[in-house]
Amino acid sequence: MSNGLALLSIFVLSVFIGFEVVSKVSTTLHTPLMSGANAIHGIILVGAITVADRAANNLQLILAIIAVVLATINMVGGFVVTDRMLEMFKGKPRAAKSEAGDSK
Amino acid sequence: MSRNLYDVLGLFVSVCFIMALKGLSSPKSARRGNLIGAFGATVATVLVFFEPGSSHHHIALILGAVLFGVVVGVPAARKIQMTQMPQLVALFNGVGGGAAALVAIVEYLKLGSTASTPDVVATVFTVIVGCVSFSGSIITFLKLQELMTTRPVVFPGGRFVIAGTLVGVLGTAGWVINSLGTAPLLIMGALALAFGVLFVLPVGGADVPIVISLLNAFTGLTVAASGYVLQATLLIVAGTLVGASGTILTRLMATAMGRSLFGTLFGAFTAKPQAISEAGEARPVKSGSAEDVAILLNYAQRVVIVPGFGLAVAQAQHTVREMADLLTSKGIDVAYGIHPVAGRMPGHMNVLLAEANVPYEQLVEMEEINPTFPQTDVVLVVGANDVVNPAAKTTPGCPIYGMPILDVAQAGNVIFLKRSMRPGFAGIENELLYDAKTTLLFGDAKESLTKVVSALKNL
Numbered sequence: 001m002s003n004g005l006a007l008l009s010i011f012v013l014s015v016f017i018g019f020e021v022v023s024k025v026s027t028t029l030h031t032p033l034m035s036g037a038n039a040i041h042g043i044i045l046v047g048a049i050t051v052a053d054r055a056a057n058n059l060q061l062i063l064a065i066i067a068v069v070l071a072t073i074n075m076v077g078g079f080v081v082t083d084r085m086l087e088m089f090k091g092k093p094r095a096a097k098s099e100a101g102d103s104k
Numbered sequence: 105m106s107r108n109l110y111d112v113l114g115l116f117v118s119v120c121f122i123m124a125l126k127g128l129s130s131p132k133s134a135r136r137g138n139l140i141g142a143f144g145a146t147v148a149t150v151l152v153f154f155e156p157g158s159s160h161h162h163i164a165l166i167l168g169a170v171l172f173g174v175v176v177g178v179p180a181a182r183k184i185q186m187t188q189m190p191q192l193v194a195l196f197n198g199v200g201g202g203a204a205a206l207v208a209i210v211e212y213l214k215l216g217s218t219a220s221t222p223d224v225v226a227t228v229f230t231v232i233v234g235c236v237s238f239s240g241s242i243i244t245f246l247k248l249q250e251l252m253t254t255r256p257v258v259f260p261g262g263r264f265v266i267a268g269t270l271v272g273v274l275g276t277a278g279w280v281i282n283s284l285g286t287a288p289l290l291i292m293g294a295l296a297l298a299f300g301v302l303f304v305l306p307v308g309g310a311d312v313p314i315v316i317s318l319l320n321a322f323t324g325l326t327v328a329a330s331g332y333v334l335q336a337t338l339l340i341v342a343g344t345l346v347g348a349s350g351t352i353l354t355r356l357m358a359t360a361m362g363r364s365l366f367g368t369l370f371g372a373f374t375a376k377p378q379a380i381s382e383a384g385e386a387r388p389v390k391s392g393s394a395e396d397v398a399i400l401l402n403y404a405q406r407v408v409i410v411p412g413f414g415l416a417v418a419q420a421q422h423t424v425r426e427m428a429d430l431l432t433s434k435g436i437d438v439a440y441g442i443h444p445v446a447g448r449m450p451g452h453m454n455v456l457l458a459e460a461n462v463p464y465e466q467l468v469e470m471e472e473i474n475p476t477f478p479q480t481d482v483v484l485v486v487g488a489n490d491v492v493n494p495a496a497k498t499t500p501g502c503p504i505y506g507m508p509i510l511d512v513a514q515a516g517n518v519i520f521l522k523r524s525m526r527p528g529f530a531g532i533e534n535e536l537l538y539d540a541k542t543t544l545l546f547g548d549a550k551e552s553l554t555k556v557v558s559a560l561k562n563l
Contacts, residue, residue, distance in 0.1 A: 022352050037320060038346075075177075084182070
C-alpha cells in the first residue's frame with residue numbers, strides 16, 4: 001500500500017471513530033464536549049513545531065513561530081477552560097447534595 | 105529515538121484522544137476524559153522534540169514561543185467568567201484554525217515547486233478552511249462579546265457578494281494548484297478570510313453557537329489535512345476525530361435548538377433584510393414592585409424559575425438560590441426550567457447554576473417541565489427572553505421560529521425580571537411581555553432578587 005493510501009485509510013477510519021464516540025451525548029455536555037474537541041485540535045502545535053524546526057529562512061521561521069504561539073494558546077487554554085467547566089459537574093448526576101463546586 | 109518508537113508513542117497519543125472524546129460524552133467520566141486528552145497532548149508536544157531527524161536549530165525560539173502561548177492562554181482560561189466562556193472557546197478555535205493555515209503556508213513555501221499535486225490540494229484545503237475558521241471565529245467572538253451587533257447583518261445584494269467571494273476562493277485555488285505560485289496562495293488566503301467574515305455576519309443570535317461548533321469541526325479537518333502534508337499520522341487522527349465528532353455535535357445542537365442545519369449554513373445565501381420590530385415602549389405593560397412579586401410568590405404552591413443569560417450577567421445565581429431555598433422552606437414546590445440553549449450555548453446554564461450549588465435535582469429539562477406549566481402558579485423569568493418567546497411558535501419567518509420554547513404562558517402568572525424593554529439576544533419583540541397575566545419587575549436581576557428576598561422574609 002502506498003504511503004498516501006495508508007494515510008487515506010487512517011483518515012477514513014478516524015471519521016467513523018469520531019462519529020461513533022459522540023453519537024449519544026446529552027445536551028448538558030454539548031458545551032464541554034465542543035470545548036474539549038477544540039482543545040484536541042490544538043495538537044496542530046506538533047505540526048507547527050515540526051515546520052519551525054525545519055524552517056529554511058527567516059520568513060518561514062517567523063510564520064512558524066506565530067503558528068506555535070497560536071497553537072499553544074488553543075491547546076493549553078482549551079484544556080484548562082474545559083476542565084473549569086467540568087469541575088462544576090463533578091459528582092453529577094443525582095448525588096449532588098453537598099457538592100461544593102468551589103469556583104475561583 | 106527510533107522511528108518505530110516515535111510512531112508507537114504517536115499511536116498511544118491517538119488512543120488518548122479517542123478516550124478523551126469518549127469520556128467527554130458522559131457526565132461521570134467527562135472530567136477524566138479531558139485530563140486524558142490533556143495528558144496525550146502533553147506527551148505529543150514533548151515527543152515532537154525527539155522526532156527522528158529533527159534539527160533542533162531553533163529550539164530556544166520554539167520553546168520560548170510555547171512558553172509565551174502558555175502565559176497567554178492559561179490565565180485567559182483561568183480568569184474568564186463562566187458567562188463569557190463561549191466567546192473564549194470561539195477565540196481558541198479561531199487561533200487554532202489560524203495556526204493550521206500558517207503551518208500549511210510554511211510547508212508550501214518550503215516545498216516550492218517540488219510539491220506533489222495531492223500535497224498542494226491538501227495545502228489549499230488547509231489554507232482555505234483554516235482562514236475561514238479564523239476570521240469566522242473572530243466575528244462570532246465579536247458578536248458574543250457584544251462588541252458588534254448580535255443581529256444578523258444583511259446588506260442588499262449580500263448573497264451575490266458572498267457567492268462571488270466563494271467563486272473567487274475556488275478560482276484562486278485552481279490557480280494555485282496549476283501554477284504553484286506564492287502570490288496566488290496569498291490572494292486565496294485573503295479571499296478565504298473575507299469569506300469567513302461574510303459567512304458569519306448574516307448569522308443571528310441563537311445560531312451563533314451552532315456556527316462555533318461548525319467552525320470547530322472545520323478546524324479539525326484543516327489539522328487533518330495539514331497532517332497529510334506533513335505525513336504526521338497523529339495530526340490526521342486527531343484532526344479527523346474532531347472534524348467528525350464536531351460535525352455530529354453540530355447536528356445534535358441544531359436539533360436541540362430546533363434549527364435546521366442547512367438553514368443555518370446557507371442562511372448567508374438566503375437571508376433577507378428583516379423589518380426591525382417597532383419600539384415597544386408605546387404599548388402598556390404591567391410593572392410591579394418587589395413586594396407585589398413577593399406576595400405572588402408567597403401564595404403560590406408551585407413556582408418555576410426560568411433562568412437566562414441576564415441572570416448570569418448580573419451574577420445573581422447565588423441570590424436566586426437563596427430565594428428558592430426560602431420558598432422551599434415555606435413549603436412551596438420550586439423547580440428551575442432549563443432551556444437547552446439557556447445562556448449562550450447548549451448546557452451553558454447548567455454550568456452556571458452548578459457554580460452556585462443549585463441542587464441538581466431541581467434543574468428540570470425543557471421536555472419534562474413543559475407539561476407541568478398548567479399546574480404552575482407562578483413562573484419567574486430571570487433575565488431570559490428568547491427561550492420563552494411565543495413568537496417561536498406563532499410568527500413564521502422570525503429568526504427563532506421553530507425553536508422549541510419553555511411554554512410559560514400556560515402558567516397562572518408570569519413574572520419577568522428585566523433590565524429594560526430591550527429585546528433578547530435574537531433581537532425579537534416578546535408578545536408575552538404585554539400579556540395580562542404578566543408582571544414586570546425592572547432593574548438589575550441581582551438587586552431585584554435581593555429586594556424580593558427581603559420582602560419575602562417580611563411576609
